[in-house]
Amino acid sequence: MRHRDGESQATVTISDVARSIGVATSTVSRALTKPGRVSEAMRQRVLTAANELGYQPNPHARSLTSGRTQSIALVVPDVTNPYFFDLIRGTQAQAKARGYRHVLVDTEESTEMEAATLTELSPSVDGIVVAASRLPDSALLGASERVPLVVVNREIPGVPSVVIDTPMGMVQALDHLVSFGHRSVAYLAGPATSWSSRKRWRAIQQAARRLGITAHSIGPFSPTRAAGAAAADAAIHHGVTACLFFNDLLAIGSLQRFAERGVRVPEDMSVVGCDDIFGADFCHPPLTTLTAPIEHAGRVATDMLLAGLQTAGIDVPAPRQREKLPTHLTIRRSTGPAPGWTGLSTNSTQGNQA
């Protein structure tokens, strides 16, 4: 049960390698990490020796001096949420592709924990992707001065970010609903601390005004399936004919509740989700939703972060610091004509034909 220092094999260090071929440790180090700093012949000698001795570089020693850790962190409010699975997948894949280790931290929807995580983490990783942060701008800005940071679904002046343009998508969804004759819709909001949720509501409000329909914001709701029941009840209570949910989890949760209460989807109530997470296509009915390129967002964020790190020197035109990814509306079975809609209205902006 002893590890690393058992009798069988002491850890072999860089100096063991150096000694074995009679060169200085610095030479070995360079051969291993600074291509072109040593002759090709020397490099081969070192590589061979290292291989034979089973040399395994100690990442801690390495990062201690170099400052680089070859790892990035992804900080999410809740690993439980399938939304973040896609993000995890994206960042993890890209990190690995670039030879970086991927540290995953869940802050459990707590701002304190998120703040603490950020400061603790900063010395031990090369950069951090912060998704759906619940922190105020200032805190993130502060953190970004201590460690390279990319935020996802958040916009802060001076901090690189990639946001998924759900507000625009929400408007699209609203158009879709209006074209089906809906005149009164509800937005079932996410956590009060969600920047994204506020943005969406603002976009919906504007669009509703333009379209001449009424929109209610209901909530906040925890972005979970369980909260979907409450959201469904609230929607019913508000007498709307269509719902825009903060995310698919809520929407899927509501589906069951609607069924329980005898509200047929989409005949009596149209339901629009957001994100198009795993499951949105095989729930019942399959969810009309805003397909968000989440995994892609993860990749892009990771790329941004790493691109920023490469910048060992000065120049290197700073990579894009702000990326907005479009969503698109995926229409499935959970949306349909408003109850009693005659289908007459073709130009939807004015609906006075009643």
Added chain:
Amino acid sequence: MRHRDGESQATVTISDVARSIGVATSTVSRALTKPGRVSEAMRQRVLTAANELGYQPNPHARSLTSGRTQSIALVVPDVTNPYFFDLIRGTQAQAKARGYRHVLVDTEESTEMEAATLTELSPSVDGIVVAASRLPDSALLGASERVPLVVVNREIPGVPSVVIDTPMGMVQALDHLVSFGHRSVAYLAGPATSWSSRKRWRAIQQAARRLGITAHSIGPFSPTRAAGAAAADAAIHHGVTACLFFNDLLAIGSLQRFAERGVRVPEDMSVVGCDDIFGADFCHPPLTTLTAPIEHAGRVATDMLLAGLQTAGIDVPAPRQREKLPTHLTIRRSTGPAPGWTGLSTNSTQGNQA
């Protein structure tokens, strides 16, 4: 864009703290990490000073000397698979609860990558949880000599493990099907390298013999939703009336295919999944499946791993090295009576009443 060494604030080290209150660095170090090794008064002084100066211990320096890294890794073949989400959740939660960092690595179903990961990772983490390994016993055994290891869903003499007892569950599922009059069932197998899949098939085979029914093993299939279509087709081709799928992903994937081909579930075909992942309860029809305590498995594995680490000294009775977690059958809507079954057979072991 400079970090850590900007003009504003150089990193404050242990010796800064020491100097600020006029003590030796060793004292500060001990005050911070060895409770009781210094007087309470001194401890307070150090803590205060550290706080004021904004001291942030450098984890790499710390692990370099101490050997401890305060982080564990979870190695999975595919982060894409919802099954592993639950595992990730479990290990992540438990790791955090114990103050450990959680490193996530995806080996992309590749044995080479898994092997490489294990060796590279070993110096940089305190322990590793390896889930659904695709590696041969010997490789895992070897790795476990270099770094504390816990395997999930795998049994190897000498390596601590936690397995979910799906074979037993499969037998239960088979009983369930037989009680519904099914006489010919298929097991839609997972990857050929999956230890778990082989185990299950063996259990099914035995049980089928005991029950006097026929069971076919079909596959291997990649454990993905996409492969579900092929699995469904194969099942239809074999003329069985019920399917036991390697996992829910396959089962869910098959559901759609069955629908496309006009095979009604459960009227024409009963479907049993495995794992009860996210989505199994709201797909259509909701899946009868083997509910596996995956997240719990993650927690238990992490606990085992960490318990092993605490053992700084000798004694401390080695914690349980082998844990088998039971599954239970969750019956939903995807299973039903075999087509044409009259329901006469009450004692199911002999079915000669035709």
Added chain:
DNA sequence: AACAGCTTGGCAAGGGGTTGCCAATCCTTG
């Protein structure tokens, strides 16, 4: 008052690499 035994703090040696600086070599070039 002398001494033993314990507590507390300091010294300094690493832990395994990286890197700035310098010196020796080697290759061009005039």
Added chain:
DNA sequence: CAAGGATTGGCAACCCCTTGCCAAGCTGTT
């Protein structure tokens, strides 16, 4: 053939913290 420049390799300091060992200071005992 000499001088200048580019390569290549070595020395040694340093990254930040931990820890074995030792000494000083206390307390209490006889």
